[in-house]
Amino acid sequence: MIDLKELTNYKQLLYFLVAKEIKVRYRQTVLGGLWVVIQPFFLMAVFTVFLGNLAKLPSDGIPYPVFYFSAMLAWQYFAGTITRSGNSLIINMKLISRVYFPRLLIPLTPSLAGLPDFSISFMVLIGIMLYYHIYPTVMILFLPFLVLLLVLSASGAGLFLAALSVKYRDIPMTIPFILQMWMFASPVVYPASMVPVKYRLVYALNPVAGVIEGFRAALLGTIPFPWHIILVSAIASIILLISGLIYFQQVERFFADII
């Protein structure tokens, strides 16, 4: 179905596209890479004051800043990747209508280009954890697997939105809205333990839910490692990615004609 041999022929181009995206993001800014952490840091502060201290939402017994930042880490990557990936084909319209290369490279670029930012945020999280004397559990060994799930599900959703946006310019308008809904469907500002047990596996169909709960369990030791939730999320994210790929493959031959 997917021409893997052709994709490997273009891996240098993918490298250059990813490098471009990373280099361009903070060009001509004063704070540069600091922007990676400024936004989640302020959100964390706002959440801590309003949702934590004032609204007194539960946080599985974890200090609010750590509780929120551990979710912001995954959520920022997810939301950023989907936004950039969903808009990527329209932004690269000229490239698509002028040169041939596997179109898949364009929406997949943000998935890879977001990883350095993710790593920086991760360091900050470790710093905040140390400040509160919270130490990761041995389950931290599963972190790479959780990050992989995050990358796969963000890529899958991004592929869908990007492919649809070529024909329907409604998509770029709906992405911020979709993400807002999606954030409330994920345990970002509340713990998954607030969701009634009988709905929890349905809840886990949202891949981000499994990833964030896994992150908190592995790093903060809030709850025992939630295997069942992560398993459901893993299956959901693989289905999302595969169906995204199939849809993309079906419509990509029209891209240059109708974008």
Next chain:
Amino acid sequence: MMANPVIKAHEVSKCYRIGITNNRPTTLRETIMHGISTPVRNLNRLRRLTKFTGEELLSGGEDIIWSLRNVSFEVNEGDVLGIVGSNGAGKSTLFKILSRVTEPTSGYAEINGRLSCLLEAGVGFHPELTGRENIYLSGAVLGMTKQEIKTKFDEIVGFAEIEKFVNTPVKRFSSGMYIRLAFAVAMHLEPDILLIDEILAVGDTAFQKKCLRQIESLAREGRTIIFVSHNNDVIKKICKSALWLKNGRLVKTGAADEVIKDYENM
């Protein structure tokens, strides 16, 4: 040497939808109904963009246009072919099909070898990136490997005459410098087959001559080149054969002198 076709186009046709809108409402009642049904009509219109009915394809329709119609030709290895035709004749569409940017509606094109297509200068350039970074990026976009770009880097910079500005973002380049850099990258591609669309329309005379010399030297190396130009003298000078397109149809192919003569006397 046996003639060895590296490009074989067989009955290539390409159909596009123009997007004619329906009659405007005149009465108040019509206007209201029209307003309410807009999303449905929009959805249908967008869905039809990529779908053509059999009837439309056979007997034509007012909403479609044939950008290319049953165009067949072959290009042998080492040929330098010129394409002439007025605006809208289908030249760029043909290039897009040969380079796989788009698929033909019917017919097919076979390509043997590595092909690079220059439809426009500066494809793949990003304004925030420096001259150096853009050489690598657009080189990769146009099909060069990193190693090839590295080897040719100094030559490209020299050709574009931008030695002092390799570390300046190209958004600060003068338009002349920008165009020169874009062409310099393109002129140092080494594909088996090179498609060049109207490159001589820009740049100053001296630089145009330099590009032309470079194309001639690529041709001497035995590369297959297809060249679109509105400058008939240039076609006669560097192309052995030529192909004349008119309203999507092939009018004449043959020796460049003869095709150009007929084209000019049209």
